[in-house]
Amino acid sequence: xxxxxxxxxxxxxxxxxxxxxxxxxxxxxxxxxxxxxxxxxxxxxxxxxxxxxxxxxxxxxxxxxxxxxxxxxxxxxxxxxxxxxxxxxxxxxxxxxxxxxxxxxxxxxxxxxxxxxxxxxxxxxxxxxxxxxxxxxxxxxxxxxxxxxxxxxxxxxxxxxxxxxxxxxxxxxxxxxxxxxxxxxxxxxxxxxxxxxxxxxxxxxxxxxxxxxxxxxxxxxxxxxxxxxxxxxx
Amino acid sequence: xxxxxxxxxxxxxxxxxxxxxxxxxxxxxxxxxxxxxxxxxxxxxxxxxxxxxxxxxxxxxxxxxxxxxxxxxxxxxxxxxxxxxxxxxxxxxxxxxxxxxxxxxxxxxxxxxxxxxxxxxxxxxxxxxxxxxxxxxxxxxxxxxxxxxxxxxxxxxxxxxxxxxxxxxxxxxxxxxxxxxxxxxxxxxxxxxxxxxxxxxxxxxxxxxxxxxxxxxxxxxxxxxxxxxxxxxxxxxxxxxxxxxxxxxxxxxxxxxxxxxxxxxxxxxxxxxxxxxxxxxxxxxxxxxxxxxxxxxxxxxxxxxxxxxxxxxxxxxxxxxxxxxxxxxxxxxxxxxxxxxxxxxxxxxx
Numbered sequence: 001x002x003x004x005x006x007x008x009x010x011x012x013x014x015x016x017x018x019x020x021x022x023x024x025x026x027x028x029x030x031x032x033x034x035x036x037x038x039x040x041x042x043x044x045x046x047x048x049x050x051x052x053x054x055x056x057x058x059x060x061x062x063x064x065x066x067x068x069x070x071x072x073x074x075x076x077x078x079x080x081x082x083x084x085x086x087x088x089x090x091x092x093x094x095x096x097x098x099x100x101x102x103x104x105x106x107x108x109x110x111x112x113x114x115x116x117x118x119x120x121x122x123x124x125x126x127x128x129x130x131x132x133x134x135x136x137x138x139x140x141x142x143x144x145x146x147x148x149x150x151x152x153x154x155x156x157x158x159x160x161x162x163x164x165x166x167x168x169x170x171x172x173x174x175x176x177x178x179x180x181x182x183x184x185x186x187x188x189x190x191x192x193x194x195x196x197x198x199x200x201x202x203x204x205x206x207x208x209x210x211x212x213x214x215x216x217x218x219x220x221x222x223x224x225x226x227x228x229x230x231x232x233x234x
Numbered sequence: 235x236x237x238x239x240x241x242x243x244x245x246x247x248x249x250x251x252x253x254x255x256x257x258x259x260x261x262x263x264x265x266x267x268x269x270x271x272x273x274x275x276x277x278x279x280x281x282x283x284x285x286x287x288x289x290x291x292x293x294x295x296x297x298x299x300x301x302x303x304x305x306x307x308x309x310x311x312x313x314x315x316x317x318x319x320x321x322x323x324x325x326x327x328x329x330x331x332x333x334x335x336x337x338x339x340x341x342x343x344x345x346x347x348x349x350x351x352x353x354x355x356x357x358x359x360x361x362x363x364x365x366x367x368x369x370x371x372x373x374x375x376x377x378x379x380x381x382x383x384x385x386x387x388x389x390x391x392x393x394x395x396x397x398x399x400x401x402x403x404x405x406x407x408x409x410x411x412x413x414x415x416x417x418x419x420x421x422x423x424x425x426x427x428x429x430x431x432x433x434x435x436x437x438x439x440x441x442x443x444x445x446x447x448x449x450x451x452x453x454x455x456x457x458x459x460x461x462x463x464x465x466x467x468x469x470x471x472x473x474x475x476x477x478x479x480x481x482x483x484x485x486x487x488x489x490x491x492x493x494x495x496x497x498x499x500x501x502x503x504x505x506x507x508x509x510x511x512x513x514x515x516x517x518x519x520x521x522x523x524x525x526x527x528x529x530x531x532x533x534x535x536x537x538x539x540x541x542x543x544x545x546x547x548x549x550x551x552x553x554x555x556x557x558x559x560x561x562x563x564x565x566x567x568x569x570x571x572x573x574x575x576x577x578x579x580x581x582x583x584x
Contacts, residue, residue, distance in 0.1 A: 003334035
């Protein structure tokens with residue numbers, strides 16, 4: 001598992017994709033920070049993260065699209081699946097590598113609140129909540145991307161499908177608001193990852209939300225494992 | 235060492251591997267032959283645990299592949315048809331990764347990797363990116379990957395494809411060398427290769443096992459015919475006349491070698507008529523320059539075995555001739571279609 005994790009992480013940077021991802025994320029987030037926080041001289045990072053969430057609809061597919069499609073294309077999946085590792089270990093290794101790169105970028109953006117702490121006194125728990133929530137949200141989206149990558153044949157298909165799925169997730173709250181059936185509405189609201197994420201932004205660490213995100217990612221990792229296993233049995 | 239019991243793999247309705255059973259003893263080099271799409275790769279993929287079988291089982295060293303996948307996979311080094319290489323890695327990084335991936339625990343890691351690179355002669359490209367290597371080198375990196383950790387069993391799917399003759403020779407020697415202490419299953423299209431390296435050959439056709447023996451026995455058993463080729467000096471017509479007087483000849487075909495010298499392939503009704511031919515020709519003062527019995531090479535055996543049962547189906551085809559050839563829904567139909575093609579091929583050969 002660690003071997004796969006290390007190789008994947010490294011391969012983000014031996015191909016251009018890691019640099020493109022890092023570059024785009026940091027450039028856009030930097031601009032959001034300037035536009036939302038520095039320009040208006042406010043320490044609340046809600047707008048910053050709200051904007052960043054939207055950008056991640058595009059960025060997550062970039063991280064995950066090649067994870068499994070490339071293996072199948074180069075037939076390297078034969079190497080992985082005939083090695084003494086389980087499919088679960090392969091999937092988790094890959095998932096962690098994408099999450100690690102995502103976490104790394106997020107870590108770099110911590111420079112922005114650091115700047116604010118130099119000149120003011122922002123609400124630290126709210127900012128930490130934002131970061132933790134955003135990391136969990138992103139990791140859940142990555143799990144979806146990993147699943148899509150294992151279910152499709154080419155990188156482009158994987159990217160497009162992941163993008164559409166992310167878009168729907170982004171729209172869940174809006175969709176929920178248009179539904180009149182109370183029960184149905186409740187169900188959709190409960191499923192909404194963005195609603196859960198909002199809880200963190202108030203600076204409250206809610207255990208149920210943490211569990212929710214971890215379960216969310218686990219379900220998709222489980223589905224990914226099943227998809228790969230199914231290919232071998234068909 | 236490896237035991238395959240009633241292995242069947244179905245893709246939808248099509249049976250890629252159909253009730254195949256065989257055993258491979260420890261230290262044996264087994265050749266795996268078959269035309270394209272016969273099920274060689276599928277069988278190998280099942281043994282290595284890449285695919286699962288529909289029915290039957292594979293037992294490696296007493297362990298069922300499906301029940302103990304990790305233990306079995308540790309024992310096997312596998313070189314698939316297309317070497318599983320990460321194009322964006324250097325050779326040494328790649329082998330390093332595979333070493334970790336296979337959870338190999340040897341005391342001298344870097345020496346082990348260097349030794350293997352030496353064996354397959356890739357030390358000079360160890361720091362180059364795999365995507366920039368030639369096909370021959372890629373193939374050898376693939377082989378190096380399979381050798382990492384000194385697995386007891388090597389499964390090589392067409393290991394010499396894409397190599398130049400010199401490299402082929404080198405790799406063959408490497409495989410022979412390795413075969414001394416290891417069990418090897420090797421698939422190949424190149425028949426001389428199989429007869430040169432392998433102690434035993436398995437021929438598979440349409441997913442079914444059609445033969446399993448040593449290369450020598452295979453050609454011996456199947457070449458019990460009394461057909462022979464004879465080179466005779468004399469006018470073609472006259473020679474034919476003389477030969478036609480001899481009883482027991484099914485048919486004769488001749489081929490010109492030089493002026494007035496012809497090679498005659500004589501197919502007999504399973505009786506040895508070489509003496510009769512000699513005396514008949516001697517009587518007419520027609521010297522025999524050469525006479526050789528038709529010894530089947532492994533190649534002939536292979537063709538014979540992989541087309542034999544289809545001959546039977548050809549009859550079926552003539553009986554049900556109205557069956558439209560486009561309708562390939564059922565296995566039977568596709569089979570007869572193939573037969574028809576192969577049948578004509580054979581005719582033109584004669």
